[in-house]
Amino acid sequence: MASNIKYPESTARWFIEGDKLCLITKVDSSGNTRTSARKQWKAISEAVTDGILLHYYAEPNSVKSLNDDIDLDNTMHLALVDYVKKCLYMDKSGTSVDGNVAAAAMQMSRMHEKNFNDAVIRYGMKKRDKTGGSRVLKSISLR
Amino acid sequence: MAVHKISVKQIVSRVRQVFPDAPESYIFNLINDALVQIGMYSTKPVQSKMSTVAGQMWYKIGDGAEDSSENALEANKVFRVDLMDNSDDYIQIPRLIDKNILLMDADSSESALITPDEE
Numbered sequence: 001m002a003s004n005i006k007y008p009e010s011t012a013r014w015f016i017e018g019d020k021l022c023l024i025t026k027v028d029s030s031g032n033t034r035t036s037a038r039k040q041w042k043a044i045s046e047a048v049t050d051g052i053l054l055h056y057y058a059e060p061n062s063v064k065s066l067n068d069d070i071d072l073d074n075t076m077h078l079a080l081v082d083y084v085k086k087c088l089y090m091d092k093s094g095t096s097v098d099g100n101v102a103a104a105a106m107q108m109s110r111m112h113e114k115n116f117n118d119a120v121i122r123y124g125m126k127k128r129d130k131t132g133g134s135r136v137l138k139s140i141s142l143r
Numbered sequence: 144m145a146v147h148k149i150s151v152k153q154i155v156s157r158v159r160q161v162f163p164d165a166p167e168s169y170i171f172n173l174i175n176d177a178l179v180q181i182g183m184y185s186t187k188p189v190q191s192k193m194s195t196v197a198g199q200m201w202y203k204i205g206d207g208a209e210d211s212s213e214n215a216l217e218a219n220k221v222f223r224v225d226l227m228d229n230s231d232d233y234i235q236i237p238r239l240i241d242k243n244i245l246l247m248d249a250d251s252s253e254s255a256l257i258t259p260d261e262e
Contacts, residue, residue, distance in 0.1 A: 003195075008226035008234040015239040016221060019205030023195065023226075024244065031229065043200035043248045050211050051195035052202070053233040055223035058189040058216070059182040062175045066152040066167075070174075076181055077149045081157055083177035084170060088162050116177075124184045 003048045004031035013041070023052065075127040079119035086112035182219055191216060200248040 005011055005027055012025045026034055029045035044051075061071040070077060089109035096102040119127065155170050191210040193202060202208075208216045225233035 002229050002231045003227045004229055005226065006229050008228050008236050012226050012236040013239040014224045014236055015242050016204070017201075017242060019203065019208075021202045021204050021221065021224070022200055022239075022242075023202060023224075024200060024239075029197065039246050041244055042246055043198050044195045045197055046195065047197045048195045048227055050192040051227045052193040053190060053225035053227075054193060054204070054210075054216075054218070054221055055188070055190050055225070056204075056216075056218040056221040057182075057185040058187045059219055060178045060187055062178060063151045063171060066150070066155065068151050069148050070151070070154070070178075072178070072181060072186060074147050074149065076186060077147075079181060080174065080177045081154060083180065084154065084158055084173045085161065087173050087176075088158065088165055092162075120181050120184055124186075128186060 003051055004029060004046060006031055012044070021052075021054075073128055076119065079116050082112040082116040082119065085109075086116060185220065189217075198248065 005025065008025075011027045011033070012023065014024075015022050023044055024041045025044045026040045026042075027045070028034055034040045034042070061068075063070065070080060072080065086109050089105045089112060093102045093105035093109060096105060151171070151174060154174060155167060158165055158170055191214065192212070194211045204216055204218045204221065206217075208218070210216055224236055224238070226236050228234050
């Protein structure tokens, strides 16, 4: 069922509060602009199946069995291994009775933590970005 | 040529080169923790559709939320919202920066409102 809203770009707005999306419009169920100035922006007045198209970054699927594939771009696989090793070395450092082993494990933990942070936070966009080619500066037309 | 994939089994075997005694369930937990961490940095762009409800201002997009096909949304960051127009086309609508709107709908149809816990 199509909506009665002719120009959503000028008659609808959205914002997010916590984990909820707020959708408001200034048209009634017939698509006419509400006349009340104070109460113009209200909840949408019509039920439309598939009326909203959301674009968002989603969480990767969690893993449950040994044969599951990792739901990430393969550029991020090494970072994932780094995260797991970082945690395991940290555990080893905390449980080791030998001070030298604990210190070495802590150093390894920090190395893997740095690798993870570099891959995900520092250079994450570069790794995931699918845009290629050189950048071109387009000059304005003087005509 | 196939794209290189990695399974949980391969990760477990890599980790066990260094930590042969690491329990499998613990490695599973760490992998899932890592997926949550990595998921915070725009790794998985997704589009999904939701239905509008007459008179409903708030729509759930949290962990338990579902789209109109009853698939889990699993949304981390919403970067664009489109609304269907009268020609069945989706048109981008602007995000409101100032959230201090005058009218707030809070009647019984507001299923996404959170009410205080009952004692």
